[in-house]
Amino acid sequence: MIKFISLLLFIALPVQALQLLQPKEGHDTVKQRLEEPVDEQSLSAKQLHIQLRKSAKSGDARSQFSLANMYHKGMNVKQDVKLAFYWYTQVAEQGYATAQFNLAEDYYRGVGVTQDLEQALFWYEKSAQQDFVDAQYKVAKMYHEGEASTVDYDQAHYWYERAAQLGFAPAQLELAKLYEIGLGTEKDLRLAQHWYEKAAIQLDAEAQYYLADFFERQGEPMQSLLMYRKSANQGFTLSQSRLSDLYNRGYLVNQDDALALKWALLVAKKGEVDAQFLSAQIYHQSTQIKPDLPQALKWYNKAAEQNHAKAQYQLATLYAKGNGVDQDTNRAVQLYQAAANQGLAVAQHALALRYLRGEGVEKEDTKATEWLLKSAKGGYAPAQYLLALRYKLGQGVEKDTEQEAYWYQKAADQGNTEARYHLALLLLTGDGVDKDSEKALSMLLNLSIQEHALAQYQLYKIYNQGEIVNRDETLARVYLHRSSEGGYSIAQFQLGHLYQQKQLWQDAVKWLTLSAQKNYAPAKSLLAEVKLAADKIAEERANSDNTEVLESNDTDLETLQIQSESAPSLLGVNLNEPVLNLIPNENQIARSLADNTKVMSNVEKLVISAKQGNPIAQHNLSTLFSIGALVPKDNRKAFMLMQEAAKQGLTQSQNSLAMMYINGVGVEPDYQSAYFWASTSTRQGDQEGKQILSYLISIAQ
Numbered sequence: 001m002i003k004f005i006s007l008l009l010f011i012a013l014p015v016q017a018l019q020l021l022q023p024k025e026g027h028d029t030v031k032q033r034l035e036e037p038v039d040e041q042s043l044s045a046k047q048l049h050i051q052l053r054k055s056a057k058s059g060d061a062r063s064q065f066s067l068a069n070m071y072h073k074g075m076n077v078k079q080d081v082k083l084a085f086y087w088y089t090q091v092a093e094q095g096y097a098t099a100q101f102n103l104a105e106d107y108y109r110g111v112g113v114t115q116d117l118e119q120a121l122f123w124y125e126k127s128a129q130q131d132f133v134d135a136q137y138k139v140a141k142m143y144h145e146g147e148a149s150t151v152d153y154d155q156a157h158y159w160y161e162r163a164a165q166l167g168f169a170p171a172q173l174e175l176a177k178l179y180e181i182g183l184g185t186e187k188d189l190r191l192a193q194h195w196y197e198k199a200a201i202q203l204d205a206e207a208q209y210y211l212a213d214f215f216e217r218q219g220e221p222m223q224s225l226l227m228y229r230k231s232a233n234q235g236f237t238l239s240q241s242r243l244s245d246l247y248n249r250g251y252l253v254n255q256d257d258a259l260a261l262k263w264a265l266l267v268a269k270k271g272e273v274d275a276q277f278l279s280a281q282i283y284h285q286s287t288q289i290k291p292d293l294p295q296a297l298k299w300y301n302k303a304a305e306q307n308h309a310k311a312q313y314q315l316a317t318l319y320a321k322g323n324g325v326d327q328d329t330n331r332a333v334q335l336y337q338a339a340a341n342q343g344l345a346v347a348q349h350a351l352a353l354r355y356l357r358g359e360g361v362e363k364e365d366t367k368a369t370e371w372l373l374k375s376a377k378g379g380y381a382p383a384q385y386l387l388a389l390r391y392k393l394g395q396g397v398e399k400d401t402e403q404e405a406y407w408y409q410k411a412a413d414q415g416n417t418e419a420r421y422h423l424a425l426l427l428l429t430g431d432g433v434d435k436d437s438e439k440a441l442s443m444l445l446n447l448s449i450q451e452h453a454l455a456q457y458q459l460y461k462i463y464n465q466g467e468i469v470n471r472d473e474t475l476a477r478v479y480l481h482r483s484s485e486g487g488y489s490i491a492q493f494q495l496g497h498l499y500q501q502k503q504l505w506q507d508a509v510k511w512l513t514l515s516a517q518k519n520y521a522p523a524k525s526l527l528a529e530v531k532l533a534a535d536k537i538a539e540e541r542a543n544s545d546n547t548e549v550l551e552s553n554d555t556d557l558e559t560l561q562i563q564s565e566s567a568p569s570l571l572g573v574n575l576n577e578p579v580l581n582l583i584p585n586e587n588q589i590a591r592s593l594a595d596n597t598k599v600m601s602n603v604e605k606l607v608i609s610a611k612q613g614n615p616i617a618q619h620n621l622s623t624l625f626s627i628g629a630l631v632p633k634d635n636r637k638a639f640m641l642m643q644e645a646a647k648q649g650l651t652q653s654q655n656s657l658a659m660m661y662i663n664g665v666g667v668e669p670d671y672q673s674a675y676f677w678a679s680t681s682t683r684q685g686d687q688e689g690k691q692i693l694s695y696l697i698s699i700a701q
Helices: 002-012 027-034 045-057 061-073 081-092 097-109 117-128 133-145 153-165 169-181 189-201 205-217 221-233 237-249 257-268 273-285 293-305 309-321 329-341 345-357 365-377 381-393 401-413 417-429 437-449 453-465 473-485 489-501 505-516 521-543 557-563 586-595 603-611 615-627 635-647 651-663 671-683 687-700
Strands: none
Touching: 045 061, 061 081, 061 097, 081 097, 097 117, 097 133, 117 133, 133 153, 133 169, 153 169, 169 189, 169 205, 189 205, 205 221, 205 237, 221 237, 237 257, 237 273, 257 273, 273 293, 273 309, 293 309, 309 329, 309 345, 329 345, 345 365, 345 381, 365 381, 381 401, 381 417, 401 417, 417 437, 417 453, 437 453, 453 473, 453 489, 473 489, 473 671, 473 687, 489 505, 489 521, 505 521, 603 615, 615 635, 615 651, 635 651, 651 671, 651 687, 671 687
């Protein structure tokens, strides 16, 4: 029986407990005492307890320590942490390291005694001084985190290093971190790596993770991935999360949704909310694996239950649309509300829209504006733009042009196209902002390049009225055409009206019809008038046997040329003039080279200068390649050089590049690119650019 109980006691003790390191009378004395034979007479648990108490009271350290452990763990006696604390104290005061450590643990956790961190540190240090590594590590942590005293990185470094030298992996890891950032010691990346590796070699998964992170930051991706995988394969959550993130983003590895999902699921099943959300996203939105909406819903729900705002928002959107679940507007609003309450700007915007439309909630302008304001302050550009419109219209707020301009600017700064357009209009008028026509014009021109139809219509008005810039009928008509082609009903009406004035009935009907189809009332009214007038004129001309001309009412280049003698051109330019011969001939090249202030004496110097970025050299060399003069003919090289010169602002190069795009010289024909370069040249006042624009307009009709 006694052998059985003694075995239980032996197993219950820590590895170092029976060593009782470095007592006052020395290690050998204690070792001899511990090895003394035990009386093997049969003792019951009660008898053993009585005997241990008797020996403990007589000062026997071994009996005191065994008794403390019995009370601490409730082995064959009723658990009594106060008595355990008492006996640990007796042994600790005799200088036994393990008992000192256990006593420190009781003070640290408040077990059997009121928590006292200063006493905990005192006893940890007593044990640590005897090279008890667990105590050394605890002392280091307390100094590191400022428990029981102020933060002391020097002491933390000292004790981490002592424990690390004894091979204690957690201490090696913490020591590596201190060396990496230079706390309590000089920064030393070599030593940091050394201690990270020492800890990792012991298959410490946390150390492998930090070593992987260290390699990643030091630009060693292969080593980093190796350690992440080793750590992750041991089930270390942070490494598994990191691998899922790397594969999801395609950072350090090829982007791979399947592998991202593999690692994310391992972490998600442990309840980690971000991994649950990522798993849901991959199941929901991946183009690399088969979509699985039920699985996406499962993980969105799990993450949403943990108040993951983005998961709540995604789940709300699915309920709002009835995607994978029965449509439930009320549930959608609940989830939008939950996410919005956590400050998710996109959810706040979505909730505002519900209040605006009365979907799942009572329609309420004031609450809609409140949520829009929160979303806008959170930096969500659509909310900023919509809030600006509310200030413009006085919906849910007082009209306020300054606030309107402020929120347009906020949204515009994030690239919101509509906000940039409306801000440009305010800059034109000076409402809510300082008037700045030049900035407004620049913004409108940039929007026009992006095919913003309303911006193009504003440019038509600007160039047609000539108040901000010199009046330019050609550019005005160009922008009116572009706006009409972009589907803007007022531009289509205006263009139809211009065609009506020129009695180009077929084109007038075309554009007025398109405008009328968008329910623009003036277009409907004028369309009826135009049709009547066209029918009447057709009837009159038919009676005069002059139908041949009437039937040719087309707007291509040939028709405009026929009509040019009897009616002014739509664009105010003579399309019979040659506009396709903008690439210079050999004589023009010679003149250009001769007149150039940077004269090139030979082709080699011309090539060198072109390579150095000289736009004139690039233009001239392009021309040589285009006609094969002095160099072999090469249209592709000609195009590339002309493009470089055009980018640097030479209008002749911009015009030549536009013609290359029109004629397919060195590049596939591309009228939109031709339009861009011709309009760029035209904005600088170049007449040849205007001719090219006129030509492009004519062939587009």
